[in-house]
Amino acid sequence: MDLEKLMSQHLTRAFDGSKTIPDETLHQLLRFLRSAPTSTNIQPNHFYVLASAEAKKQLADNLGERFQDNGSKILNASHTIILTTRADVPDSHLDDVFAKETADGRFPDPEKNAMWQYMTRDFLNLRNYAYKDLNHWMEKQTYMVLGMTMMAAVELGVDATPLEGFDPTSVDKAFKIRETGHTTTVLLALGYPDRAKAYKGPISRFEADRLFTFI
Ligand SMILES: Cc1cc2nc3c(=O)[nH]c(=O)nc-3n(C[C@H](O)[C@H](O)[C@H](O)COP(=O)(O)O)c2cc1C
Numbered sequence: 001m002d003l004e005k006l007m008s009q010h011l012t013r014a015f016d017g018s019k020t021i022p023d024e025t026l027h028q029l030l031r032f033l034r035s036a037p038t039s040t041n042i043q044p045n046h047f048y049v050l051a052s053a054e055a056k057k058q059l060a061d062n063l064g065e066r067f068q069d070n071g072s073k074i075l076n077a078s079h080t081i082i083l084t085t086r087a088d089v090p091d092s093h094l095d096d097v098f099a100k101e102t103a104d105g106r107f108p109d110p111e112k113n114a115m116w117q118y119m120t121r122d123f124l125n126l127r128n129y130a131y132k133d134l135n136h137w138m139e140k141q142t143y144m145v146l147g148m149t150m151m152a153a154v155e156l157g158v159d160a161t162p163l164e165g166f167d168p169t170s171v172d173k174a175f176k177i178r179e180t181g182h183t184t185t186v187l188l189a190l191g192y193p194d195r196a197k198a199y200k201g202p203i204s205r206f207e208a209d210r211l212f213t214f215i
Pocket residue numbers: 009010011013070162163164165166199203204
């Protein structure tokens with residue numbers, strides 16, 4: 001990964017609609033996405049990977065009135081991922097997490113396994129009843145998955161642009177997402193840039209002295 005190049009590059013706003021991510025590259029990216037960690041291993045996500053022209057159009061048509069501008073990005077991207085997050089954590093979800101961890105042999109020692117499950121429940125109780133931020137906390141996990149996937153895409157030579165410009169109610173409705181117990185958090189357009197339309201101006205960020213405190 002060329003970090004210097006990455007630092008001087010704008011996020012891609014115009015994709016080349018004639019280019020498609022090879023299957024092998026896409027699968028590698030999705031394998032990486034699947035491996036991303038989440039706090040307490042809660043894994044609160046489901047991902048819709050839109051590849052067909054019809055699916056991308058369905059998303060572009062349902063971004064909501066004020067977000068039409070993002071439509072062409074989605075239509076010209078090779079793929080767009082809808083990153084959704086659970087609306088809550090029912091016991092059935094926790095049961096699934098624990099069953100998978102046990103099946104994968106995460107904690108072979110039954111005592112440690114039981115302790116882990118106790119700590120997870122305790123942490124979730126804190127989020128639910130003390131901090132009262134369960135949804136926000138889960139969406140923070142989604143954003144971490146988003147960031148890691150963006151970096152992995154760069155490594156694979158794929159441009160990745162996150163999109164927050166959409167109406168979640170409208171997208172949820174179009175893809176019947178709430179029916180699954182999830183809601184849309186953010187979108188990720190993936191593909192190859194249309195070089196003729198790439199932003200060429202300088203990157204604008206605060207200076208380091210405003211950002212860092214060295215103690
Ligand atoms: C989480 C996130 C969501 C974003 N959503 C959109 C979006 O919906 N539409 C868009 O055109 N750009 C979107 N952007 C791009 C930012 O506006 C852009 O990265 C920022 O203005 C800095 O510009 P630069 O990448 O050209 O330096 C998003 C960026 C991030 C990190």
